[in-house]
Amino acid sequence: MxxxxxxxxxxxxxxxxxxxxxxxxxxxxxxxxxxxxxxxxxxxxxxxxxxxSGFRNKAKMVVAGTSAEPTVGILDATGRGVDLRECGLHTPAVRAALPALARFVTTADLTPYDVPARRGELKHLLLTESPDGELMLRVVLRSTEAVSRIRKHLAGLVAEVPALRVVSVNVLPEHRAVLEGEREIVLTEQAALPMRLGDVELLLRPRSFFQTxxxxxxxxxxxxxxxxxxxxxxxxxxxxxxxxxxxxxxxxxxxxxxxxxxxxxxxxxxxxxxxxxxxxxxxxxxxxxxxxxxxxxxxxxxxxxxxxxxxxxxxxxxxxxxxxxxxxxxxxxxxxxxxxxxxxxxxxxxxxxxxxxxxxxxxxxxxxxxxxxx
Missing domain, CATH: 3.40.50.150 (Vaccinia Virus protein VP39)
Known part of the structure; x- marks a missing residue:
């Protein structure tokens, strides 16, 4: 590759x-x-x-930069954002959704968390695709301050990414090198993503594990x-x-x-x-x-x-x-x-x-x- x-x-x-x-x-x-x-x-x-390539059903993206110009990817050694939304490891559906998620950061005015300065709200975007092509999005925030804006603009995001079935906010207030916190707020009527594997159907909730x-x-x-x-x-x-x-x-x-x-x-x-x-x-x-x-x-x-x-x-x-x-x-x-x-x-x-x-x-x-x- x-x-x-x-x-x-x-x-x-x-x-x-x-x-x-x-x-x-x-x-x-x-x-x-x-x-x-x-x-x-x-x-x-x-x-x-x-x-x-195109095998990874999960995108675990650090958000940095500004709400007007976010980066979606990783942080470099200095804590600055490196945008990786075109990473070839991700499945085509995940890859196609990432630019829309970056635009959503701007639309909902979500301030990316600045790791060196320890300020800001939005830490990670966690996106998972099911075998049927449906998507689950988890928005990891420092607090619940932005939840109302996410709710307000969620319908527009779903219209742009119609495969979205489950959307939640995860709250991670601590300054720690982890992906998620203990509190999860599900924003959609559907709370679990069906994962059909041949003749077996699993159900994946936001904080549950599934192979990548x-x-x-x-x-x-x-x-x-x-x-x-x-x-x-x-x-x-x-x-x-x-x-x-x-x-x-x-x-x-x-x-x-x-x-x-x-x-x-x-x-x-x-x-x-x-x-x-x-x-x-x-x-x-x-x-x-x-x-x-x-x-x-x-x-x-x-x-x-x-x-x-x-x-x-x-x-x-x-x-x-x-x-x-x-x-x-x-x-x-x-x-x-x-x-x-x-x-x-x-x-x-x-x-x-x-x-x-x-x-x-x-x-x-x-x-x-x-x-x-x-």
């Missing part, structure tokens, strides 16, 4: 952009194989490639479903389940599935999706994954774990290692923490693995591993 921003050195986020994509993919699998080299006998399935690369996410869920159906468990836990991606894909008439997620908002979305699909043997619980496992009276046949980059940690790894769980499907966005967790579970042997490239042109990737009790 050729990128004017990269060549002008205004954005170097895609650190591997100069490397041919086939070499990137090979390098990621080699990196993962090296980290898991202590585990003999793993069958490595062919890596899942991504499109080289939809086709590769679909491949990840398909792979997990194939492995789980092959070993045919009757009871499954999906730990760190988010909005229920794995749990809803693994539902079957003869299988009880429980999804565990700390975010009550994500669990609420998952429950609505479960109800709509009529899946009576699937349920979701808002609880810490490790605490749920350690307090359980019985262990399931199979556990899916999809933790954040830090991994599952010593306590959950020790519980899984000592439990009667026969199989684990581990989906990891950080093979370093994955390797550490596998070393802490010697009773569970990795037998299959597959690299899935969620993040082209960077050193990051997803890897799915099937473990069986030795």
């Amino acid at each position: 050729r990128c004017d921003y990269y060549e002008a050195e205004s954005c170097r986020s895609c650190t591997h952009l100069e490397q041919p994509y086939a070499e990137q993919l090979t390098g990621k699998e080699q990196h993962c194989r090296h980290l898991l080299r202590e585990h003999a006998g793993i069958t490595w399935l062919p890596p899942v490639a991504s499109a080289e 690369n939809t086709p590769v996410a679909q491949a990840l869920y398909r792979q997990a479903r194939e492995w789980v159906d092959e070993v045919a468990p009757t009871t499954v836990w999906d730990l760190y389940c988010g909005v229920g991606g794995f749990a809803l894909h693994l539902a079957a008439p003869d299988r009880d599935v429980v999804g565990i997620e700390l975010s009550a908002e994500a669990v609420e979305s998952a429950e609505v999706a479960r109800s709509r699909a009529g899946l009576e043997r699937v349920r979701f619980v808002a609880q810490d994954a490790t605490a749920f496992a350690l307090a359980a009276d019985d262990a399931p046949d199979l556990v899916v774990v999809n933790p954040p980059r830090r991994g599952i940690g010593e306590r959950l790894a020790a519980w899984l290692d000592a439990s009667t769980v026969r199989h684990v499907v581990y989906s990891s966005c950080n093979a370093v923490s994955l390797a550490r967790d596998l070393a802490a579970m010697p009773s569970l042997r990795p037998v299959r693995a597959r690299v899935l490239d969620m993040f082209p042109h960077t050193g990051h990737y997803e890897v799915a591993v099937l473990l069986e009790r030795a």
